[in-house]
Amino acid sequence: MIKQAIIPLAGLGTRLLPLTSVFAKELLPINGKPGIEYILDECIEAGIKEVIFIISKKKMMIKNYFYNDKFYKKIIAKKKDNRIINEYKKILKYKKMIKFVYQNKPLGTGDAVLKTKKYIKDRFFLMLLPDDLIIKNNCSKSMIKIHNRYKSSVMASMNVDRKTVSRWGIYKLNKKINKNNYLIKGVIEKPSKKKAPSNKAVIGRYILPKNIFSKLIKLKPGNNGEIHITDAIQSLINENYKFVAHNFSGKYLDCGTMNGYIKSSLEISKL
Numbered sequence: 001m002i003k004q005a006i007i008p009l010a011g012l013g014t015r016l017l018p019l020t021s022v023f024a025k026e027l028l029p030i031n032g033k034p035g036i037e038y039i040l041d042e043c044i045e046a047g048i049k050e051v052i053f054i055i056s057k058k059k060m061m062i063k064n065y066f067y068n069d070k071f072y073k074k075i076i077a078k079k080k081d082n083r084i085i086n087e088y089k090k091i092l093k094y095k096k097m098i099k100f101v102y103q104n105k106p107l108g109t110g111d112a113v114l115k116t117k118k119y120i121k122d123r124f125f126l127m128l129l130p131d132d133l134i135i136k137n138n139c140s141k142s143m144i145k146i147h148n149r150y151k152s153s154v155m156a157s158m159n160v161d162r163k164t165v166s167r168w169g170i171y172k173l174n175k176k177i178n179k180n181n182y183l184i185k186g187v188i189e190k191p192s193k194k195k196a197p198s199n200k201a202v203i204g205r206y207i208l209p210k211n212i213f214s215k216l217i218k219l220k221p222g223n224n225g226e227i228h229i230t231d232a233i234q235s236l237i238n239e240n241y242k243f244v245a246h247n248f249s250g251k252y253l254d255c256g257t258m259n260g261y262i263k264s265s266l267e268i269s270k271l
Helices: 035-045 057-066 069-079 082-097 109-114 139-150 162-167 212-218 229-238 258-269
Strands: 004-008 050-055 098-102 124-128 132-135 153-159 169-178 181-189 200-209 243-247 251-254
Touching: 004 035, 004 109, 035 082, 035 124, 035 132, 035 139, 050 057, 057 082, 057 098, 069 082, 082 098, 109 212, 109 229, 124 139, 132 200, 132 258, 139 153, 139 200, 139 243, 153 229, 169 243, 181 229, 200 229, 212 229, 229 243, 251 258
Parallel strands: 004 050, 004 124, 050 098, 153 243
Antiparallel strands: 124 200, 132 251, 153 200, 169 181, 169 200, 181 243
């Protein structure tokens, strides 16, 4: 069973400037609720018991959000407001399942994952990227079902317009398992339209094997001086580890850009 999830949160969110010059992007409200809470709710509904947040010292605001007990107790003692009481209870529930680790240098998602090595207990764990919201259907839950069925690693997949493939990591597919699932031969980061092996893009949900850490330790920084998780995944695939691309049925929302952030609030307000 998948019981642990990791969420990389150390990025500076430059695509959401000027908001992120003073505020953690993951706490920005989306239809009145911090974006990170949608990710946590997805984890809880999928049966996750422990979530590891990877933050930096510059993102301590995130930890403070979950550890602001004095503030809530003082307000509740004065006001006895049921809405505030319920919000505080919700935050306490989240706090019980969260651990924090630190990535103080921006060395990429692979390095962020490596920071969690000593905390991962089971053979597989879930990773969620907070810029990618998936609504209407719990993507993590459906991926865990696929993992249980095929005893494999699983990565979320979405069909994209071929004109936009250079924006995404694109799957090189092996064979079709069924309507929504494919064995993966590899991932190509941001290929040209001409060189793209498919139109199936990587979306920020991964079920990864614990032995990915042994690959990450050996990796040298690639583009932009970062350690890329896709390089470690490719290394495992080359050794015949099974990775399944899962075409999820929920609606994808990109919260990592200003335009996407605004659209996300509008979409969620319709639910």
